[in-house]
Amino acid sequence: xxxxxxxxxxxxxxxxxxxxxxxxxxxxxxxxxxxxxxxxxxxxxxxxxxxxxxxxxxxxxxxxxxxxxxxxxxxxxxxxxxxxxxxxxxxxxxxxxxxxxxxxxxxxxxxxxxxxxxxxxxxxxxxxxxxxxxxxxxxxxxxxxxxxxxxxxxxxxxxxxxxxxxxxxxxxxxxxxxxxxxxxxxxxxxxxxxxxxxxxxxxxxxxxxxxxxxxxxxxxxxxxxxxxxxxxxxxxxxxxxxxxxxxxxxxxxxxxxxxxxxxxxxxxxxxxxxxxxxxxxxxxxxxxxxxxxxxx
Amino acid sequence: xxxxxxxxxxxxxxxxxxxxxxxxxxxxxxxxxxxxxxxxxxxxxxxxxxxxxxxxxxxxxxxxxxxxxxxxxxxxxxxxxxxxxxxxxxxxxxxxxxxxxxxxxxxxxxxxxxxxxxxxxxxxxxxxxxxxxxxxxxxxxxxxxxxxxxxxxxxxxxxxxxxxxxxxxxxxxxxxxxxxxxxxxxxxxxxxxxxxxxxxxxxxxxxxxxxxxxxxxxxxxxxxxxxxxxxxxxxxxxxxxxxxxxxxxxxxxxxxxxxxxxxxxxxxxxxxxxxxxxxxxxxxxxxxxxxxxxxxxxxxxxxxxxxxxxxxxxxxxxxxxxxxxxxxxxxxxxxxxxxxxxxxxxxxxxxxxxxxxxxxxxxxxxxxxxxxxxxxxxxxxxxxxxxxxxxxxxxxxxxxxxxxxxxxxxxxxxxxxxxxxxxxxxxxxxxxxxxxxxxxxxxxxxxxxxxxxxxxxxxxxxxxxxxxxxxxxxxxxxxxxxxxxxxxxxxxxxxxxxxxxxxxxxxxxxxxxxxxxxxxxxxxxxxxxxxxxxxxxxxxxxxxxxxxxxxxxxxxxxxxxxxx
Numbered sequence: 136x137x138x139x140x141x142x143x144x145x146x147x148x149x150x151x152x153x154x155x156x157x158x159x160x161x162x163x164x165x166x167x168x169x170x171x172x173x174x175x176x177x178x179x180x181x182x183x184x185x186x187x188x189x190x191x192x193x194x195x196x197x198x199x200x201x202x203x204x205x206x207x208x209x210x211x212x213x214x215x216x217x218x219x220x221x222x223x224x225x226x227x228x229x230x231x232x233x234x235x236x237x238x239x240x241x242x243x244x245x246x247x248x249x250x251x252x253x254x255x256x257x258x259x260x261x262x263x264x265x266x267x268x269x270x271x272x273x274x275x276x277x278x279x280x281x282x283x284x285x286x287x288x289x290x291x292x293x294x295x296x297x298x299x300x301x302x303x304x305x306x307x308x309x310x311x312x313x314x315x316x317x318x319x320x321x322x323x324x325x326x327x328x329x330x331x332x333x334x335x336x337x338x339x340x341x342x343x344x345x346x347x348x349x350x351x352x353x354x355x356x357x358x359x360x361x362x363x364x365x366x367x368x369x370x371x372x373x374x375x376x377x378x379x380x381x382x383x384x385x386x387x388x389x390x391x392x393x394x395x396x397x398x399x400x401x402x403x404x405x406x407x408x409x410x411x412x413x414x415x416x417x418x419x420x421x422x423x424x425x426x427x428x429x430x431x
Numbered sequence: 432x433x434x435x436x437x438x439x440x441x442x443x444x445x446x447x448x449x450x451x452x453x454x455x456x457x458x459x460x461x462x463x464x465x466x467x468x469x470x471x472x473x474x475x476x477x478x479x480x481x482x483x484x485x486x487x488x489x490x491x492x493x494x495x496x497x498x499x500x501x502x503x504x505x506x507x508x509x510x511x512x513x514x515x516x517x518x519x520x521x522x523x524x525x526x527x528x529x530x531x532x533x534x535x536x537x538x539x540x541x542x543x544x545x546x547x548x549x550x551x552x553x554x555x556x557x558x559x560x561x562x563x564x565x566x567x568x569x570x571x572x573x574x575x576x577x578x579x580x581x582x583x584x585x586x587x588x589x590x591x592x593x594x595x596x597x598x599x600x601x602x603x604x605x606x607x608x609x610x611x612x613x614x615x616x617x618x619x620x621x622x623x624x625x626x627x628x629x630x631x632x633x634x635x636x637x638x639x640x641x642x643x644x645x646x647x648x649x650x651x652x653x654x655x656x657x658x659x660x661x662x663x664x665x666x667x668x669x670x671x672x673x674x675x676x677x678x679x680x681x682x683x684x685x686x687x688x689x690x691x692x693x694x695x696x697x698x699x700x701x702x703x704x705x706x707x708x709x710x711x712x713x714x715x716x717x718x719x720x721x722x723x724x725x726x727x728x729x730x731x732x733x734x735x736x737x738x739x740x741x742x743x744x745x746x747x748x749x750x751x752x753x754x755x756x757x758x759x760x761x762x763x764x765x766x767x768x769x770x771x772x773x774x775x776x777x778x779x780x781x782x783x784x785x786x787x788x789x790x791x792x793x794x795x796x797x798x799x800x801x802x803x804x805x806x807x808x809x810x811x812x813x814x815x816x817x818x819x820x821x822x823x824x825x826x827x828x829x830x831x832x833x834x835x836x837x838x839x840x841x842x843x844x845x846x847x848x849x850x851x852x853x854x855x856x857x858x859x860x861x862x863x864x865x866x867x868x869x870x871x872x873x874x875x876x877x878x879x880x881x882x883x884x885x886x887x888x889x890x891x892x893x894x895x896x897x898x899x900x901x902x903x904x905x906x907x908x909x910x911x912x913x914x915x916x917x918x919x920x921x922x923x924x925x926x927x928x929x930x931x932x933x934x935x936x937x938x939x940x941x942x943x944x945x946x947x948x949x950x951x952x953x954x955x956x957x958x959x960x961x962x963x964x965x966x967x968x969x970x971x972x973x974x975x976x977x978x979x980x981x982x983x984x985x986x987x988x989x990x991x992x993x994x995x
Binding site: 153154155156162165182186189194198199228265271273277280345 | 688
């Protein structure tokens with residue numbers, strides 16, 4: 136009887152229990168082999184968007200690092216300002232137009248509409264059912280982990296290597312880009328490579344909580360597609376040891392490519408080329424890479 | 432579970448071979464709505480939206496079996512109901528009830544005290560269904576002591592892994608932790624007068640509850656608690672015309688999307704007192720809530736996975752213009768008070784008139800809670816910290832909401848009654864950020880004065896056909912947000928039919944939109960059919976301090992409800 140009471144007590148305790156967590160509350164670094172892409176849908180009048188950026192920059196990027204170089208993150212992030220949202224409209228207080236035609240096409244692909252509450256994010260374009268690839272900010276960390284680590288918390292092997300080659304003429308602001316893909320492990324299905332330009336350190340107003348920050352620094356802003364918004368097909372089977380290259384592409388940093396790249400614009404130092412390979416059937420991104428347009 | 436259901440059905444079917452077949456009851460609701468574009472009010476063209484549910488309850492002696500079929504098709508974007516797209520049976524239960532025990536297996540709703548740490552309910556208009564799916568035992572060992580123990584997982588819309596239209600209800604799952612999403616609770620209510628103090632004329636009821644939720648620590652960045660517990664104690668004392676009710680709850684660290692992954696404890700206090708005598712009623716209360724959002728999924732949003740419910744401390748408004756600037760309970764932190772006074776000026780007096788005059792006054796307010804940084808290097812509410820320090824007795828920096836309601840109701844003669852209402856609202860939309868705004872407009876503190884005159888007219892008629900008419904004239908004055916509104920309504924009832932026309936005119940808005948609607952319907956017994964054509968403004972639709980954002984719409988709506 137006494138034993139039975141003890142058993143019942145243990146069951147009740149386990150049933151009605153509490154876990155008190157003591158500081159420090161954060162875990163440590165996690166090394167990963169692959170690199171993933173977070174497509175963050177944001178807007179200058181979105182008051183919760185800067186907090187979403189801080190989650191990526193202050194929590195996710197320092198936690199998930201590259202196993203070959205822990206000073207580098209295993210996450211690339213790009214900020215897309217969807218024209219489908221009222222929060223990206225320009226006005227007297229928020230005069231800078233971050234929207235672009237190709238980022239709007241990507242937003243269409245994600246199903247962004249007037250009714251979409253921002254911020255939202257795509258993590259390697261994983262789907263959560265019913266074609267929805269948009270996730271709330273507090274789900275991103277688990278999705279990133281699932282993309283980078285296996286069930287035993289070991290790094291998932293990288294299947295392809297993407298190398299981006301750039302050649303910049305700073306006088307004419309002309310960039311020549313090409314990419315090479317090396318297959319490390321066999322991949323089934325059809326794949327596409329998409330390349331785009333993103334820009335850091337754009338100073339423009341942003342709502343942050345209840346405040347309007349006049350000189351907010353906007354980083355990782357999507358500027359223009361290099362090979363269409365959805366990229367181009369990779370024309371070989373990605374079997375181990377194979378190599379595939381794109382043709383050379385030319386981008387001129389002028390208003391034809393982005394309305395903000397006027398003659399006065401001078402922020403070449405803060406521009407990057409980002410490339411990612413995705414499966415055209417599932418839409419899921421296999422690997423991503425980022426490179427400054429100035430050769431390091 | 433399925434096997435148990437079959438066994439019980441079999442037992443019942445054997446029993447019904449006798450004479451008693453038991454009874455079936457239920458209710459049905461069906462809604463159909465069209466959406467046409469109207470640029471002026473921001474309404475978009477959507478496919479026709481159909482929704483409905485059917486509740487069926489079979490009762491045989493001590494056993495009750497119930498189920499609900501639910502369906503949503505083409506829920507409009509931004510309505511908060513998109514996740515309910517599909518059809519299925521999200522609710523089914525078997526219950527055995529005797530004087531001593533009440534056992535329910537399957538889905539159930541329940542509430543402990545004011546709901547500070549546990550309340551599950553169904554409100555299809557709000558998109559709320561956080562029913563438990565599990566087991567509940569209610570036990571009454573002797574008269575005066577009431578014990579409840581329950582355990583289960585909460586429903587959240589449908590299972591998202593299924594793209595078919597026919598769905599299974601959505602429950603949390605984790606292949607490595609079968610308890611993931613499990614909510615377990617224990618509650619005891621003791622009526623002292625029934626047990627010990629039988630001769631007392633002071634009535635004392637005390638209650639205590641403990642609720643815990645289990646959720647896997649899947650967060651790779653933070654250590655998060657897998658078991659979060661909340662405790663609630665309450666006491667109700669009443670003597671003669673007076674009653675006092677105190678309800679206090681605490682919750683341990685529960686980092687979540689709601690509190691920006693901070694590790695502070697939560698607590699909540701609701702204290703109310705009432706006094707009543709013939710012709711006079713007074714009710715007053717205070718409320719303080721700190722970090723009391725409590726969900727079985729720490730990443731839940733809006734109405735998802737709520738385990739508890741924060742009682743609103745504002746008057747629940749029904750008049751159209753009075754619902755424009757509602758207040759939503761703030762589980763992260765609020766501190767407020769409410770006083771409600773009702774007085775009836777006696778009939779056949781100079782002031783009261785022939786039939787007497789009813790006066791009711793309501794005042795409520797709500798503030799932020801006091802917060803200071805935990806140290807000089809940590810921001811307020813910074814993620815991965817304790818968030819803030821708070822002085823329990825100190826009011827926060829900003830007022831969130833305040834409302835004064837004065838209502839005077841007077842019957843003029845047997846056929847005519849007037850109700851006049853004045854409301855003054857202060858809604859701090861700068862912080863609450865719940866109102867839609869125009870381009871170039873900022874969220875701001877909204878001050879509004881609302882005047883309402885309602886008349887109820889009985890139209891004398893011969894025979895058994897009853898006729899009546901109701902009119903409303905309303906005006907909202909504000910210099911902020913969308914400016915002034917005027918509203919008129921006329922409703923005519925003849926026997927079982929009703930016809931109504933109303934127009935809400937936002938003449939302070941740059942576009943000066945009209946939100947008119949014309950309705951007709953038929954009531955017979957517990958059945959009702961209604962047809963409406965009109966426009967609905969974009970804004971918050973609230974019930975009991977819980978709100979859902981509704982998009983602007985323009986079109987037809989058909990509604991059928993029936994109980995049997």
